[in-house]
Amino acid sequence: MLQYVINGLSLGAIYTLFALGLSISWAGLNVLNLAHGTVFMVGALTAWWVASSLTQLPFLAVLLIAMLVCGAIGLAMELLVFRPIRRAGDENQRTLSTVIATVATSALLIAIAEQITGGQPVGMPHDLFGVTSYTFGDLRITNIQIVIIVVALIASIGVAWFIKRARQGQALRALSVDRDMAKMLGISADFLSAATMFSASAIAGLAGVLLAVQISAVEAHMGEALLFKAFAIIIIAGIGSIGATVSAAIALALVETFIAAYWISSLRDVVVFGVIILFLLVRPNGLASKGWQRA
Amino acid sequence: MAARMSDWLISNAPLLRNVSVLALLGYSVQLALRSGVMSFATIGFFALGGYLSANLLQADWNWVVVLFVVLIFGTLVALVISPVLRRLRHLYLAMATLAFTLFVQSLALTWRPFTGGAEGMYGVPRVLPQAGMLVIVLIVVFAVWYTQRGAQGRATAALRYDELLSASLGVNVGRQEIIAFAASGAVGALAGFVRVSTAGVFGPEDINFTMVVDALTVVVLGGTILWLGPLVGAIVVATLPLFLADAGHWNLILQAVIVLIVVVYQPGGIVGMVERLIGGARRRLKSDPKKEIARMETR
Numbered sequence: 001m002l003q004y005v006i007n008g009l010s011l012g013a014i015y016t017l018f019a020l021g022l023s024i025s026w027a028g029l030n031v032l033n034l035a036h037g038t039v040f041m042v043g044a045l046t047a048w049w050v051a052s053s054l055t056q057l058p059f060l061a062v063l064l065i066a067m068l069v070c071g072a073i074g075l076a077m078e079l080l081v082f083r084p085i086r087r088a089g090d091e092n093q094r095t096l097s098t099v100i101a102t103v104a105t106s107a108l109l110i111a112i113a114e115q116i117t118g119g120q121p122v123g124m125p126h127d128l129f130g131v132t133s134y135t136f137g138d139l140r141i142t143n144i145q146i147v148i149i150v151v152a153l154i155a156s157i158g159v160a161w162f163i164k165r166a167r168q169g170q171a172l173r174a175l176s177v178d179r180d181m182a183k184m185l186g187i188s189a190d191f192l193s194a195a196t197m198f199s200a201s202a203i204a205g206l207a208g209v210l211l212a213v214q215i216s217a218v219e220a221h222m223g224e225a226l227l228f229k230a231f232a233i234i235i236i237a238g239i240g241s242i243g244a245t246v247s248a249a250i251a252l253a254l255v256e257t258f259i260a261a262y263w264i265s266s267l268r269d270v271v272v273f274g275v276i277i278l279f280l281l282v283r284p285n286g287l288a289s290k291g292w293q294r295a
Numbered sequence: 296m297a298a299r300m301s302d303w304l305i306s307n308a309p310l311l312r313n314v315s316v317l318a319l320l321g322y323s324v325q326l327a328l329r330s331g332v333m334s335f336a337t338i339g340f341f342a343l344g345g346y347l348s349a350n351l352l353q354a355d356w357n358w359v360v361v362l363f364v365v366l367i368f369g370t371l372v373a374l375v376i377s378p379v380l381r382r383l384r385h386l387y388l389a390m391a392t393l394a395f396t397l398f399v400q401s402l403a404l405t406w407r408p409f410t411g412g413a414e415g416m417y418g419v420p421r422v423l424p425q426a427g428m429l430v431i432v433l434i435v436v437f438a439v440w441y442t443q444r445g446a447q448g449r450a451t452a453a454l455r456y457d458e459l460l461s462a463s464l465g466v467n468v469g470r471q472e473i474i475a476f477a478a479s480g481a482v483g484a485l486a487g488f489v490r491v492s493t494a495g496v497f498g499p500e501d502i503n504f505t506m507v508v509d510a511l512t513v514v515v516l517g518g519t520i521l522w523l524g525p526l527v528g529a530i531v532v533a534t535l536p537l538f539l540a541d542a543g544h545w546n547l548i549l550q551a552v553i554v555l556i557v558v559v560y561q562p563g564g565i566v567g568m569v570e571r572l573i574g575g576a577r578r579r580l581k582s583d584p585k586k587e588i589a590r591m592e593t594r
Contacts, residue, residue, distance in 0.1 A: 084560070097559070099386070104511075104515075104555045107504070107508040228397040228398070231391075231393070234390070270398075284382045284383055
């Protein structure tokens, strides 16, 4: 019983890290980034490539490289795709173009990844991070699970602090309410957008590396299933609310873990979809819809 | 002449099948889009239509009956999820409809008795004649063209530009959106029927993320609004691999890059681009404001 709680918590921590970036880029920039799952995969793939082809680097360095690569991809998306789109057309056209562009970016990254991996799952080198497990009575927890939970905790507190308290975080909230007004008040919208895409993608990459170490495999389509879960989390929590996102992520992971343990494993996605539809009908803005998010 | 024509049709059957399926998928996406419903549910409907047809055809149903059952089923599923439409806008709608597609994909892998799991369905009777397939596509193209004209077409266009304004001008916004989504569901499911009844196989690789990208590519390349768009887009996407044959694995990468460039720099797509060029030339020759307005309205 308690074992399932531990497993659910570490799954929820991965969900949290994944959903955080998706939620911030949506709240701040009004971008639904469907390439987020692919950036997550690129993080894992970069770590695999660095660890298996370069000389022995410490885990932290590999992690940092993967995060930088993902951050750079996010930055490139903002500069080469979102920014030119933002400057043309009416709002409906812009929103549509942006969503489709993220799908195309995702297709591009997946095609490149399949080129590298040969379309097959690749195994993470075991000496990158020595996974060991500790047992307390009946309970078993691995060191990577602890790392994942701690990292997710630090990341969510950091992001929550940034958005609530930091000056640039306040500017980001202003940006989400009214981009033009914020610009008139002297906020550098371009810089802030670029920085947001960089950080959101870097966090996705971080989550990708951690999950790949835990399941010791990397696969070109590994981000797609997470995208479905992240949608559910965002719909339950509402956009941009960090506390609600974390709670929803953990609750969803626990529910899934318990369904898999005590009921039928393949019914997990049916339940998740049911929850999505229910929330969309009853409370489409999510549980914690606050002023600075838009529905 | 006629003999050569039919030879060409037979020898290019796989290509024609791809064009037909892609065109139907494109129209399914476009039918929703042109009413302002940002829907990613098309591949979900495609999967439902495909698996349903596969099961019914394997049970030796007549294909005409299957065709209508699939159309009705696609419409019904769309109607069942349509209450969600009224509550959601833009990005939320895109996310909810994509969640539907992801859910159907996951269902296809786990509900083995109906879908064949990871292997998919195979050995389905290939009963749809080529002429029947082409007639289906032509009927859909005609229906899309027909509904873009006149009062109906103007109501749809108004909806796309400003929902609030069109509501105040007497357009029943909710009904229009539900009709558009139901049509999108029916055509999406129809594409699944056409695919199964001509190819004989249907599996998870037919409904994966690549297919979502292909359907969007068709619409983006052709143009998101113009009635001819998806057909042109489907022909381009289906023949692209022939031109890029030397590129091998770079095929998919190139396709994605082309879509990105078109979305960012040519939002009207190929048809929009051509029309703008022709329109520009025409305007320079003879400018008639009344005709200009009429032209804008019929788009």
